[in-house]
Amino acid sequence: MDDMTPVEWPNGARCAVMLTFDFDAETLWLSRDPDNARRPGVLSQGVYGGKTGVPKILELLREEHLKATFFVPGWTAEKYADRVEAIAAGGHEIGHHGYLHEWIDPDFPEKEREALEKGLESLRKTVGIKPAGYRSPAGETSQNMIGLLKEYGFLYDSSLMDQVSPYRHVLPDGSDGPVELPWHWSLDDAPYALFAIKSPRPIFTNEHILSIWKQEFMEIYRWGGLVNIVTHPQIIGRPSRLAMLREFIAFVRRYPDVWFATGQEVANAWAAKAKTP
Template sequence: MTHDLSPRPLNPAPPAPRFPWPEGKRSALFIGFDVDAETAWIGNRPENVDRMVTTSHGGYDARVGIAKILELLDDLGLKATFFIPGWTAEAHTAACEPIAAAGHEIAHHGYLHKCPDRNRLDEAREEIDRGLAALKARLGVRPVGYRAPSGENFPELLAHLADRGLRYSSSFRDDIRPYRHLLADGRPGPVEIPVNYAFDDWNFGMTSRLDSRPIFGRDAILPLWREEFAMTHDWGGVTTLVLHPQVSGRPMRWAILRDFLAEIAARGDVWIATGRQILEHYESCESRAAD
């Protein structure tokens, strides 16, 4: 493949519109969990399938993490979006079923959590289609939202998402408000609910023998989250969380997340919404603006 390095905005989407948040809220909070389970360890490194201790990081999701996260959300009376790879839905159906039963949104996160690669278009499209089929067969869900496994995307994949009825993405890092993608052929693409990397718990709480990195405690994480949220709120944006049950479902990190969410839930000026709710609000505002 020849790479076009000509100077241009690499994301052709127009600027995010300044649609108001519902009920006069000043900002929004989008609580998203990536239920990767073992796919985080085998999707891009299939040789890890024979390393049971390594994959046990991901096994924590089904054994402990998902249930503890659902307990936390129930205690706080909050609804979240769970991005579930198709492989996870097939391997851990019993652990995933309570997510939908509790009224949370289930969204798409690939099939085997493979990083999308523009040089392997057929494989990237298959990841989408197999994931959709698995979520429908095992959990009875046809998702409207998508988060890119390993956080990557490209024009042909965006078009495939739109063609498969996926109406929003939550992967890009280039804004603080939702916006609509522009596809390469000029069609409108999915709505993007952008991500802030500061709220990805994997950065602070995951390490392993094969990918050693420091891990951080409450005194590092909670002040960072509080300050980043405060300024996002002041700017009228959406605070998008990228959380993982195998990280934030661990005892100390569960407590950090509980305290952070409780602080925001106690406020009266933040709209706490699922991805589908943010999408539907955006579409409603977009429709009114077009009239």
């Protein structure tokens, strides 16, 4: 099925909207530059995500009566176990996001497997779950990834940007792989608002971000596809950006037949419909 074919979403919905939060905390900065371990000022942006961002996001989701998906690195789950437990207690989905937000090097497949296993073990130890979904840190993947996800029993992946609707991966041997839930940088808060002294760039206004998200939503709604919003507690959890997210939710709700869902719900619904003749 190509992008132009509307998906038959549950209960006659016109499109699906996923609100996802990559709870990287300090791993975002440690994976970019190990020297940041000595720089509390840099790391404090990640600390904000765990200390303030996640609780305020959970508060917003409660107020809006919405369930979301949080992709959590294993390191983050270990340090912020109380926050991850609060996410689970709120009925939200927890997905896999590496161990230390590692950027995968395709030349070292054993390190990719190690990060996958360590992340799984951390989520098992902290909240006792085996995640159904995976998102690669920074969108960095390898040719091995989809095979690994099938081997470890993942229902879906959300790492690629080649469609706006879900599809099924097919492995080299012709067997079915996980469902892909595509995303794109234009629906990610990081390109607009992530700032680092070592690589400074403009911080876009919330109005700029919101205008793109709204226009992307409107067209994907017309296509009948999946709107996969990718955010980070240390970014979207800032006061004005929480207000921006609330405004986006209100905008989406003005459209009829929109299904807000977790990644697992979307993957299950798409897979069930794909099996129907």
